[in-house]
Amino acid sequence: MPPSTATQAIVAETTQRDAVVTTDAATLPVERSDFDRWMVTCYAPASFVPVRGEGSRLWDQDGRMYIDFASGVAVTALGHCHPALVKAIETQARRLWHVSNWFTNEPALRLAKRLIDATFAERVFFCNSGAEANEAALKLARRYAHDRSGPQRTRVVSTLNAFHGRTLFTVTAGGQAKYATGFGPNPSGFTHLRYNDVAALEAEFAAHGPEICAVILEPMQGEGGMTPGTPEYLQAARRLCSAHGALLILDEIQSGMGRTGALFSYMQKGIVPDILTSAKGLGGGFPIGAMLTTTEIASAFTVGVHGTTYGGNPLACAVAGAVFDIVNTTEVLDGVKARHALFMEGLRAINARRRVFRALRGEGVWLGCELEEPLRGRSVDVMKAAGDAGLMVLVAGPDVVRIAPSLVISLDEILEGLARLETALDRAVA
Numbered sequence: 141m142p143p144s145t146a147t148q149a150i151v152a153e154t155t156q157r158d159a160v161v162t163t164d165a166a167t168l169p170v171e172r173s174d175f176d177r178w179m180v181t182c183y184a185p186a187s188f189v190p191v192r193g194e195g196s197r198l199w200d201q202d203g204r205m206y207i208d209f210a211s212g213v214a215v216t217a218l219g220h221c222h223p224a225l226v227k228a229i230e231t232q233a234r235r236l237w238h239v240s241n242w243f244t245n246e247p248a249l250r251l252a253k254r255l256i257d258a259t260f261a262e263r264v265f266f267c268n269s270g271a272e273a274n275e276a277a278l279k280l281a282r283r284y285a286h287d288r289s290g291p292q293r294t295r296v297v298s299t300l301n302a303f304h305g306r307t308l309f310t311v312t313a314g315g316q317a318k319y320a321t322g323f324g325p326n327p328s329g330f331t332h333l334r335y336n337d338v339a340a341l342e343a344e345f346a347a348h349g350p351e352i353c354a355v356i357l358e359p360m361q362g363e364g365g366m367t368p369g370t371p372e373y374l375q376a377a378r379r380l381c382s383a384h385g386a387l388l389i390l391d392e393i394q395s396g397m398g399r400t401g402a403l404f405s406y407m408q409k410g411i412v413p414d415i416l417t418s419a420k421g422l423g424g425g426f427p428i429g430a431m432l433t434t435t436e437i438a439s440a441f442t443v444g445v446h447g448t449t450y451g452g453n454p455l456a457c458a459v460a461g462a463v464f465d466i467v468n469t470t471e472v473l474d475g476v477k478a479r480h481a482l483f484m485e486g487l488r489a490i491n492a493r494r495r496v497f498r499a500l501r502g503e504g505v506w507l508g509c510e511l512e513e514p515l516r517g518r519s520v521d522v523m524k525a526a527g528d529a530g531l532m533v534l535v536a537g538p539d540v541v542r543i544a545p546s547l548v549i550s551l552d553e554i555l556e557g558l559a560r561l562e563t564a565l566d567r568a569v570a
């Protein structure tokens with residue numbers, strides 16, 4: 141029996157694409173205090189609500205302007221609403237958003253080709269976040285070792301104070317107890333060693349070489365306090381992994397996509413990883429992650445052994461493709477180095493006047509300002525004072541204020557932001 145005309149009418153009615161749909165989703169009045177009522181309380185957001193951004197300026201619900209030295213958390217690498225990214229997302233939004241991984245798509249293939257041409261990699265796996273990229277990397281390393289060396293090679297070496305994401309596997313890899321306790325039993329087989337400690341790494345390999353499947357490292361520890369990896373340390377990690385048949389996983393989720401003045405930080409450190417993870421700046425604010433590796437290692441992920449629904453979706457890959465084309469140019473990368481010099485000069489001048497920093501470190505537009513007494517341990521107070529002064533900054537632990545602006549932040553925005561930072565430091569001291 142064919143469906144009734146009433147049924148057919150309902151189908152026809154609900155197929156209308158041009159009908160004007162009334163929804164208050166975009167106009168329902170909301171405010172900061174609603175967060176405390178409705179949201180899961182794993183965040184403590186600032187007292188204001190940003191509503192609009194342009195370049196490195198943001199405006200809140202009251203129309204107050206903020207200079208953005210945070211770019212999300214080192215995410216909006218080209219500032220807010222960059223015209224080329226708006227165009228890429230609009231164009232793709234009219235064409236195709238999602239097809240699943242039962243189909244491939246043009247933006248994903250184009251982005252993969254660009255990443256491969258620009259790096260050591262021969263294969264790319266796309267996902268939606270940094271944690272997922274590291275999850276894929278760790279699973280791949282274990283699987284590769286399992287298939288090639290047998291079941292004893294499962295140990296992962298990582299570092300104290302590392303940050304690799306918030307899935308159970310990646311918090312376990314990260315060496316910060318505050319993120320990993322209370323969720324047990326955690327995955328086993330991890331060793332955490334002191335970062336930049338070559339002797340500890342050598343001792344670990346000497347004791348357990350045949351059991352180690354991977355070393356996972358950030359080229360510079362970001363969340364953990366803005367600690368750059370020394371070239372000797374990174375090169376020792378590379379040498380030991382190669383000598384013992386372990387894989388070197390570089391977590392470039394924060395350090396990558398131009399932030400240090402190179403497309404990826406490893407390019408300046410004299411090492412080549414076996415697996416590299418990217419996210420954050422990769423999508424310029426649109427969620428995307430990627431795991432890059434060689435054909436040989438990638439072969440351990442045969443059809444069906446790993447996957448994700450949204451990974452490599454056309455919308456994300458179209459935006460990331462536009463980000464990539466802009467970031468991977470000598471103008472933008474040289475511009476990052478020039479901005480580094482400007483920031484360091486400005487921060488040193490503040491310190492000469494105020495004596496608020498014990499140390500200034502970092503690379504490119506990725507800077508750590510280690511606080512001096514009486515601000516030691518009070519980075520969050522400085523961040524809040526900055527908000528009050530119309531500036532967004534980040535912290536990296538209790539002692540370090542982290543600055544990670546857009547790679548293309550303007551001179552005016554840098555100077556205005558530094559002036560606001562000085563005001564904030566002054567108020568925080570008072």
Ligand SMILES: *Cc1c(COP(=O)(O)O)cnc(C)c1O
Pocket residue numbers: 268269270271272274303304305306358362363391392393394395419420
């Ligand atoms: C932010 C970050 C992650 C986690 O990325 P998410 O997108 O938050 O999952 C992992 N590693 C490093 C080095 C990061 O900075």
